[in-house]
Amino acid sequence: MKYAGIRTAMLTLAALSVVIALAAPSPQYVGAEKCKMCHMSKAKGDAYGIWKASKHAAAFATLASPESQAIAKKMGIADAQKSAQCLQCHVTGHSAPPSAKAASYKLADGVGCETCHGAGSLYKEMKVMRALHAGTQDAKTVGYRKGDKRQCVSCHNPSSPTYKPFNVEEAYKKIAHPTPKG
Ligand code: HEC
Ligand code: HEC
Ligand code: HEC
Ligand code: HEC
Numbered sequence: 397m398k399y400a401g402i403r404t405a406m407l408t409l410a411a412l413s414v415v416i417a418l419a420a421p422s423p424q425y426v427g428a429e430k431c432k433m434c435h436m437s438k439a440k441g442d443a444y445g446i447w448k449a450s451k452h453a454a455a456f457a458t459l460a461s462p463e464s465q466a467i468a469k470k471m472g473i474a475d476a477q478k479s480a481q482c483l484q485c486h487v488t489g490h491s492a493p494p495s496a497k498a499a500s501y502k503l504a505d506g507v508g509c510e511t512c513h514g515a516g517s518l519y520k521e522m523k524v525m526r527a528l529h530a531g532t533q534d535a536k537t538v539g540y541r542k543g544d545k546r547q548c549v550s551c552h553n554p555s556s557p558t559y560k561p562f563n564v565e566e567a568y569k570k571i572a573h574p575t576p577k578g
Contacts, residue, residue, distance in 0.1 A: 423515035423539030424498040425489045428453070428508040430520055435509075443573040447509060450571050455486040455506030467557050477503075485551040489515065507551075514541040 428447065436444040447453055458464060459476040468476040476482040483490045488508040489497065498517055510516050519528060519538040527533035528540055535541065545564050552562040 420537070421518065422496065423519075424496050424517040425492065425501045425508075425510050425515045426498045426517050426520065427500045427502050428505045428510075429502075430500060430516060431509050434522070434525070439576065441573055441575040443509070443575075446571070446573040452507035452511075452571065453505065456503050457506065459483075459486055463558075471557070485556060512541065512543045512547060514539045 428444065432444045434440070436442055451458075456477065459482050464476045464482070468474070468479070468482070471481065473479045473481060480490065483503075485507075487503050487506060488501075488511040492515070496515060514535075516539075519525060519533075519535075519540040524533055524538055528535060528538070533540075545568055548564055548567065549562065552564075552567070553559065
């Protein structure tokens with residue numbers, strides 16, 4: 397009897413946590429413009445400005461260049477800007493379903509902030525950002541990632557048609573956007 401009671405309680409708990417997990421909102425990609433207002437001052441490191449000046453911000457536009465058109469033609473692709481074979485590495489969250497993309501998500505952002513930091517809808521609020529910074533907010537439940545150099549080779553690898561040998565430390569220096577200390 398006693399055990400049956402405990403079992404029932406545990407099953408109820410398990411069922412409840414499934415309901416809670418299903419009800420929890422899923423993060424959506426919101427686009428780099430949504431990060432801009434808080435990450436463009438020099439005093440805070442201007443992550444937005446550094447990214448905007450990097451090739452990552454132009455990665456979608458690149459797919460319309462004469463070089464891209466030539467590569468696409470050779471591979472039998474009609475339009476590189478519409479082909480998964482190119483978009484998978486040239487835009488943010490290509491494999492995510494449409495429901496994971498907010499209205500403000502733009503292909504034109506190319507390889508945006510959220511490629512490396514996770515879809516931003518649940519963590520872009522000031523309160524959550526500060527808590528993440530302070531380490532008091534669980535990153536996973538809001539879809540946040542700190543940024544990780546080990547992620548670079550998911551795109552910088554020989555399956556890129558224009559692959560150039562990739563040295564992660566050298567490459568990282570070109571896109572680094574640290575927040576000044578103090
Ligand atoms: C409302 C303002 C605001 C918006 C919008 C915002 N952030 Fe932040 N973000 C902050 C603040 C405040 C911090 C804490 C560090 C600081 O004071 O510089 C921070 C910290 C971060 C950090 C470092 C966290 C850490 O561990 O220190 C990352 C990465 C980051 N933001 C990425 C983003 C991305 C990507 C977006 C857009 C999806 C975004 N932020 C939108 C205010 C914002
Ligand atoms: C989602 C795929 C993707 C990820 C992840 C990614 N990149 Fe890139 N990266 C690209 C694409 C695509 C370009 C080329 C954009 C263009 O030229 O239009 C590029 C270009 C670059 C360039 C410029 C190369 C040059 O020839 O000047 C550097 C540097 C770079 N990436 C560094 C990094 C680093 C460091 C990381 C990891 C922290 C990283 N990238 C993660 C897709 C990615
Ligand atoms: C596996 C990921 C990946 C795929 C798939 C991919 N690219 Fe890229 N692309 C990159 C990366 C990373 C760079 C930047 C560094 C490099 O060229 O190695 C890049 C750079 C480029 C450049 C600029 C080269 C330069 O010299 O500046 C062009 C053009 C390009 N890609 C076109 C395409 C086209 C067209 C497709 C689809 C047929 C495609 N890419 C598919 C990852 C990819
Ligand atoms: C290609 C991947 C990539 C892109 C794109 C990217 N970041 Fe980062 N970001 C990183 C990595 C890697 C780190 C370093 C994490 C660490 O220190 O361990 C980082 C760190 C940060 C930090 C913390 C800096 C510090 O000194 O604590 C902030 C803030 C930040 N990114 C904001 C942004 C914003 C805003 C954008 C877009 C405008 C963006 N990032 C685009 C990979 C990226």
